[in-house]
Amino acid sequence: MEANIHFPDPSKVREELTQRYPAKVAKKRTKSIIINDPETIPEVQANVRTVPGIITQRGCSYAGCKGVVLGPTRDIVNIVHGPIGCSFYAWLTRRNQTRPETPEHENYITYCFSTDMQEENVVFGGEKKLKQAIQEAYDLFHPKSIAIFSTCPVGLIGDDVHVASKEMREKFGDCNVFGFSCEGYRGVSQSAGHHIANNGVFKHMVGRNNTVKEGKFKLNLLGEYNIGGDAFEIERIFEKAGITLVASFSGNSTVGQLENAHTADLNVIMCHRSINYMGEMMETKYGIPWMKVNFVGAESTAKSLRKIAEYFGDEELKARVEEVIAEEMPKVKAVIDDIRPRTEGKTAMLFVGGSRAHHYQDLFTELGMTTVAAGYEFAHRDDYEGRHVLPSIKVDADSKNIEELKIVADPELYQPRKTEAELEALKEKGLEINGYEGMMKQMMKKSLVVDDVSHYESEKLIEIYKPDIFCAGIKEKYVVQKMGVPLKQLHSYDYGGPYTGFVGATNFYRDIDRMVNNPVWKLIKAPWETAGNGKGAELEASYVTQ
Amino acid sequence: MLLRHTPKEVIAREGLTINPAKTCQPIGAMYAALGIHGCLPHSHGSQGCCSYHRSTLTRHYKEPVMAATSSFTEGASVFGGQANLLAAIETIFSVYEPDIIAVHSTCLSETIGDDLQQITKKAKDDGKIPEGKYVIYASTPSFVGSHVTGYANMVTGIAEQFAQSTGEKKEQINIIAGWMEPSDMREIKKLSKELGVKIVLFPDTSDVLDAPQTGKHEFYPKGGTTVEELKSIGDSSSSLALGCISAEPAAIALDKKCKVPFETVDMPIGLSATDRFIMSLSKAAGVEVPDEITAERGRLIDVMTDMEQYFYGKKVALFGDPDQIIPLTEFLLDLNMKPIHIVSGTPGQRFEKRMKEILRRIPEANFKNGLNADMFLLHQWMKNEPVDLLIGNTYGKYIARDENVPFLRFGFPILDRIGHSYFPNIGYSGSLRLLEKILNAFMDRQDREALEEKFELVM
CATH class of the missing domain: 3.40.50.1980 (Nitrogenase molybdenum iron protein domain)
Incomplete structure (x- = not known):
């Protein structure tokens, strides 16, 4: 498909984006700036080092591990081993909401724990202080689990958080203590931290509790972090449809849920980038297939629900899902019918995350808006081009440092939920079983794909395309808005949301309508800047005649 | 209850910090550097540090906060970050064209022992710093002190690396701002003007982190102490440091380098501290306090x-x-x-x-x-x-x-x-x-x- 809207000459755009760079930098960046063709998807350079000095959106491995994956589970005491900053900055800033069962149930999300490493700990080693901190956390709170996160100096001075954790775990007996080697310098972005987190959660949590929960259609929701209450809305829909959620990785989750996750019969994956490792490992060890879904967008939600019903192959569930969709959609339609005339034909750019830049295109499509350029902050080629490129991805030195767990089928618990033939049949029906087609297939021909967009490139893109809305994060928010273009934060949702499911879709429609049509954008210029100032002009006035 | 696990009984802790009343040095250094006109702060460490500091400052000010990073990977952490910083300096000057790059270290680069003085000297020797441009630095290890220490270290770095003494004293007083808001810095300038005292305020984040919406993003906003002003602080008649922790170290460094006498007063919050500030400034400049200030009091x-x-x-x-x-x-x-x-x-x-x-x-x-x-x-x-x-x-x-x-x-x-x-x-x-x-x-x-x-x- 090709849009009605006019795309600027893509090769010229690419030239303009890179012309200020030193030659070597320009050469490298050019491989990450790609003109899309959904028919023959071109290769995008992704998951490679950011050039030093480039103003990047990216963060670090620790942010991906502690901040993203482990942060949302409410009953783990997450101790950050390192100087104070790392724990401080990840304290409540990601907006993963949580709803403890009762006012007495455990919830440590509001707390920030750190070993506050000092110079003497860097010089003489910090393990002693770490063990002391773990002991104090245990004495104070008696939590089910304590997780330890390594920051940059920890790996460099050789503190072994795994040995320290094991020692304390054995000492306590009733508290699962485990560590993560997620030093900020590992990998090239948050992505390394996601992988490290997946490994740790799989090794230390999943499979510890074999109690089989009641329910006919049991699944885990992977890669959904309950920003702004997204998981609450999905939980509501699941409950209404009669689908049992065993565990969520990790929005609104508990230790108990994660430990029990292997008893589910399906893993549905929202954020492919941050959690696909978990889906793969659970398939190999326990025989649970995973399927890519998307609950961002009302149509996408309906589609995902139908896929889940198709997977379970139960007529009653299929009927129930249709009832839910029939009940929810008219409310969505009423909102979109009102809003769409005001958003139709407008353009958007999305540079965010490892899945959001893809998922949110569905919502813009529902609004009649075109995505003219998009890219991820920390994704890999498979997130752009689809998982079929996995065998051809070169593993470079930065990725080699991240452990790949060797997983084998569990001798007792492995139980394939579907036969090979059944899975093939489901794939034939269009279900993305153990697969993901990536973002580019959905994007228009000639639209632009930019991986790890820099500040400089963002400004240029805005100048060239003049989009009606730009989607990114807090660091970009006010830069873009100073240029007179509204920016929607797709990490924190500008403190709104939820944006998932049916209710979330209507929230998003309203927010985008408000932003692109806000009269304030037309008030930026003072009248004397546009009409000339008063200097030299004559007063225009008249006498009162009565 | 949001903090339902906090017990009434206080038991001494030695290992575990819970809900800190501080953060780490580099963010203070980044904030201080934003108070220099045409300056791009640079974080010499992994990307996360820069990202977290920019995010926190942005959330606090709801303004663009530009800063670059050395983007350390494991290789740089093992072999040292010199190559990363040299590459960064080259890229920054060609893409973002600042007048000054203000480099601060992180726990990572400090642990591996990167020497910012040596690396910036090498950058100069290798011709990576264009004529008329500057690279300054401050050592800000996150495992020492707090964000306030980082601010003080960068302000000290600014004073030490820019101040020159020409031998000719200028009729001006340096006011070294402790960590305060752009609004507070604006107020210091207003009060000094009312007193009729010529000052050089540094750093100065007013018109940087409270920039107007104009429909154009100014990468280097109008505000900030200029290089010209900073060079002149060595010739000022005296310095007034606002805060014994965040401002005084810079005053001491300046006194050592250029023999500029200083007085440290508390940040003028509240009646008594403002009284002392006004008294000190009027004495240092030899001016009378005008009625307008007395009326304000x-x-x-x-x-x-x-x-x-x-x-x-x-x-x-x-x-x-x-x-x-x-x-x-x-x-x-x-x-x-x-x-x-x-x-x-x-x-x-x-x-x-x-x-x-x-x-x-x-x-x-x-x-x-x-x-x-x-x-x-x-x-x-x-x-x-x-x-x-x-x-x-x-x-x-x-x-x-x-x-x-x-x-x-x-x-x-x-x-x-x-x-x-x-x-x-x-x-x-x-x-x-x-x-x-x-x-x-x-x-x-x-x-x-x-x-x-x-x-x-x-x-």
């Missing part, structure tokens, strides 16, 4: 007398940074209030000594700073002896809600309200604004909770 003291009944005996818990806590505690005591629980994560003997002097007026007060002086402890103290008001940064809202205590947002970071970048908290008028906020907090509560028959029209 009069308006502040007028409200203090008019509303004294609402302040009397009110117990306060506060947390934050030394140079704010010192004068704020004094101000609360001047108001006849009782600051009974005070913590700050920032260490420092000067700080402790000053607090001991001030707290002689209230011997029952709990005060702790440095290691394990965190908000968890403050909250526990509050559970043991409740207060009428909590003062601190946004993170205090969780305690305030749980304990149903009126809450005054003050300090860094403030993530959930605006105003701090626009309206000062210093000087007489800034102090008046503080009073208004404190009174509103008390009176709104009284209005909300009063029995119907006790509901007052006039207060």
Whole structure:
């Protein structure tokens, strides 16, 4: 498909984006700036080092591990081993909401724990202080689990958080203590931290509790972090449809849920980038297939629900899902019918995350808006081009440092939920079983794909395309808005949301309508800047005649 | 309860910090560097540091915060970050064209022993720094001190690396700003102008982190102390350092390098500290205090007398940074209030000594700073002896809600309200604004909770 809207000459755009760079930098960046063709998807350079000095959106491995994956589970005491900053900055800033069962149930999300490493700990080693901190956390709170996160100096001075954790775990007996080697310098972005987190959660949590929960259609929701209450809305829909959620990785989750996750019969994956490792490992060890879904967008939600019903192959569930969709959609339609005339034909750019830049295109499509350029902050080629490129991805030195767990089928618990033939049949029906087609297939021909967009490139893109809305994060928010273009934060949702499911879709429609049509954008210029100032002009006035 | 696991009983901790009342050095260095015109802060470490600092400063100011990073990977961490920093300097000058790059270190680069002085010298020797451009640096290891230390170190770096003495003294006074808001810096300039004193204020984030919406993003906004001004500070007649922790180290360095005598005064928060600031500045410049300033002072003291009944005996818990806590505690005591629980994560003997002097007026007060002086402890103290008001940064809202205590947002970071970048908290008028906020907090509560028959029209 090709849009009605006019795309600027893509090769010229690419030239303009890179012309200020030193030659070597320009050469490298050019491989990450790609003109899309959904028919023959071109290769995008992704998951490679950011050039030093480039103003990047990216963060670090620790942010991906502690901040993203482990942060949302409410009953783990997450101790950050390192100087104070790392724990401080990840304290409540990601907006993963949580709803403890009762006012007495455990919830440590509001707390920030750190070993506050000092110079003497860097010089003489910090393990002693770490063990002391773990002991104090245990004495104070008696939590089910304590997780330890390594920051940059920890790996460099050789503190072994795994040995320290094991020692304390054995000492306590009733508290699962485990560590993560997620030093900020590992990998090239948050992505390394996601992988490290997946490994740790799989090794230390999943499979510890074999109690089989009641329910006919049991699944885990992977890669959904309950920003702004997204998981609450999905939980509501699941409950209404009669689908049992065993565990969520990790929005609104508990230790108990994660430990029990292997008893589910399906893993549905929202954020492919941050959690696909978990889906793969659970398939190999326990025989649970995973399927890519998307609950961002009302149509996408309906589609995902139908896929889940198709997977379970139960007529009653299929009927129930249709009832839910029939009940929810008219409310969505009423909102979109009102809003769409005001958003139709407008353009958007999305540079965010490892899945959001893809998922949110569905919502813009529902609004009649075109995505003219998009890219991820920390994704890999498979997130752009689809998982079929996995065998051809070169593993470079930065990725080699991240452990790949060797997983084998569990001798007792492995139980394939579907036969090979059944899975093939489901794939034939269009279900993305153990697969993901990536973002580019959905994007228009000639639209632009930019991986790890820099500040400089963002400004240029805005100048060239003049989009009606730009989607990114807090660091970009006010830069873009100073240029007179509204920016929607797709990490924190500008403190709104939820944006998932049916209710979330209507929230998003309203927010985008408000932003692109806000009269304030037309008030930026003072009248004397546009009409000339008063200097030299004559007063225009008249006498009162009565 | 949001902080449902915080017990009343206080048990000493040595290993675990919970809910810190501080953060790490580099963010302070980044903030200070933004107060230099045409300067791009640069974080020599992994990407996460730069990303976190930019995010926190952006949330606090709701303004663009530009900064670059050396983007360390494991290779750089093993072999040293020199190649990364040299590449960064080259890229930054060609893409972002700053006048100055202000490099600060991180725990990562400090642990592996990268020497910023040596690397920046190499950059110069290799011709990577264009003519007329500068690369300055400050060592800011995250495992020493706090964000305030990082600010002080960068301000010191700025003073040391720019100041020149030509041998000819200038009729101007340096005012070295402690960590304060752009609004506060604007107020310092306003007061100096009213006094008729020519000053060089550095750093100066006004017109940088409170920039107007114009429809154009100015990568280097209009504000910030200029290189020209910074070069001239070595010729100034004297320096006034606003804050013994965040500003004085730069004054000492400047005195050592260029023989500029200095005086350190508290940050002018509240009546007494503002009095001392005005006295010191007028003396240093040999000027008389104009009537306008005396009238401004009069308006502040007028409200203090008019509303004294609402302040009397009110117990306060506060947390934050030394140079704010010192004068704020004094101000609360001047108001006849009782600051009974005070913590700050920032260490420092000067700080402790000053607090001991001030707290002689209230011997029952709990005060702790440095290691394990965190908000968890403050909250526990509050559970043991409740207060009428909590003062601190946004993170205090969780305690305030749980304990149903009126809450005054003050300090860094403030993530959930605006105003701090626009309206000062210093000087007489800034102090008046503080009073208004404190009174509103008390009176709104009284209005909300009063029995119907006790509901007052006039207060």
